[in-house]
Amino acid sequence: MTGHRAVVRTDGDVSVGVRPTAAPGPGELSIATLYAGLCGTDIQMLRGLRDDPAAVIGHEGIAQVVAAGAGAPDWCAPGTLVAVNPTHPTDPAFLLGHNVDGLLQERTLLPASALTGGMVLPLPAGTDISLAPLLEPLAVVRYALAGLRPFAPRTLVIVGDGTIGHLAARAARRWIDEDVTVVLVHHTADSRALSRAGSHHADLLLLAPELTTTRLPGPVAALLATPRNATVAALEAVLTAAGGDLVVDVVGGLPPGARTPLLPGVDLAAVRAANCGGIPDPPSITTTANGVRLFGHRGVANDHLLASAAELARDPGRYRDLITHETDLDGAARVMRSLAGSPDRVIDGRRLVKLAVRINNRFDDRSDNREET
Incomplete structure (x- = not known):
């Protein structure tokens, strides 16, 4: 050996x-x-x-x-x-x-x-x-955007300024629709400045506090590419900003049993765990009592x-x-x-x-x- x-x-x-x-x-x-x-x-x-x-x-x-x-x-x-x-x-x-x-x-x-x-x-x-x-993070984006595409969103909100968020902003017109408006929500002003300096950035570059005061033409799709300690807050911000005609993909991690009072009775971690390793495809989607379509996933096929x-x-x-x-x-x-x-x-x-x-x-x-x- x-x-x-x-x-x-x-x-x-x-x-x-x-x-x-x-x-x-x-x-x-x-x-x-x-x-x-x-x-x-x-x-x-x-x-x-x-x-x-x-x-x-x-x-x-x-x-x-x-x-x-x-x-x-x-x-x-x-x-x-x-x-x-x-x-x-x-x-x-x-x-x-x-x-x-x-x-x-x-x-x-x-x-x-x-x-x-x-x-x-x-x-x-x-x-x-x-x-x-x-390669692998773009594959995650592929699965996410393919799950959001059937809802024909006019606006795609991506929360998270890491690799998944940036890749999703750049691939959205390829894998959702060439006319979709792409909004990327950043964690810091420095990160937003880095996005703005790039040649393939989203249509609208926001900081997190700006999301709830920004008009989002519907239907709205949201992709949450956040660390597990920030995912619930990101979901709540999107729910507040987008109103009723909304589909959300929770890519970011969640602690066990995670919940929000904005979606009563929904075990968010269980919704995310329903799709693993790219199975099923298209992903399993939960429709909440207030009409929000919600899914998540871990891994790809x-x-x-x-x-x-x-x-x-x-x-x-x-x-x-x-x-x-x-x-x-x-x-x-x-x-x-x-x-x-x-x-x-x-x-x-x-x-x-x-x-x-x-x-x-x-x-x-x-x-x-x-x-x-």
Whole structure:
């Protein structure tokens, strides 16, 4: 057994350490991450807002197959580009980067359940690996906007100025309607200034207090891309601003049993949990007593990942600048320590939207290097 480098969480600290590199057993897959991203839920884990146990986090990225154990599918040849769908729709024991060690390491050993469950997705050889950190979050946006589209909204309100929020603002006219008015609600004035400086920003850029005083032509769709401690407040602001003709997708996390007096009797966390891993598609929707259509979801299906990959290949320039910071494993540990100890997301004098971490160089050896165990 050899060793590889990884960004490891230990006793509240983050550092680069050496982890054992095990050969894949029957049905298992060893992959080498090329680029990985850091997402909002990762930051919540670093700040102690989530208790996920994985020592190595990271569920966004693109990797190459290094070796496959006996019984793995024939397409798992060394060198094959892959993405890993992090959320198993039926097996809660597989949640990449949360309860299973994630992609912020030079080698990741995927359990057999990842392959048998179809969670490993081969990608075209020409895929732009530098956009890897955007692949999974854009797939989340795909599922969200596809769920909102049948309601033909005139206005789309996106609450949240992280990666999901910015991606949704840029993809809305592709995946809802070219005439929809897009409103992006920001957490800070600095974040709004960053949006305004970009070339693909929303039609209307608001701060959270401005939402309830802004006229929103209906029908209104809302996408809540907020951390779990802000989601209920965001929902209440949208309900107050939009009136009756409203459909809401809760992408952001929620504490168990979360409720709001504006939607009596509705268990918000249960509504979100009804759609997991992209199943069902279209998502299950709850109509509340006051006529609000409400759904949420955690994770995506492979079709959403493929649609995301196609969109990034079609128009990479529309999304590339959302990767605001790029570094290696050592730099990632430094950034993660900074985020863990601060309530803001300013790194090296600039607000972080998406961090891209370079981990391995791409290799081209596609010889049959299948490991028998």
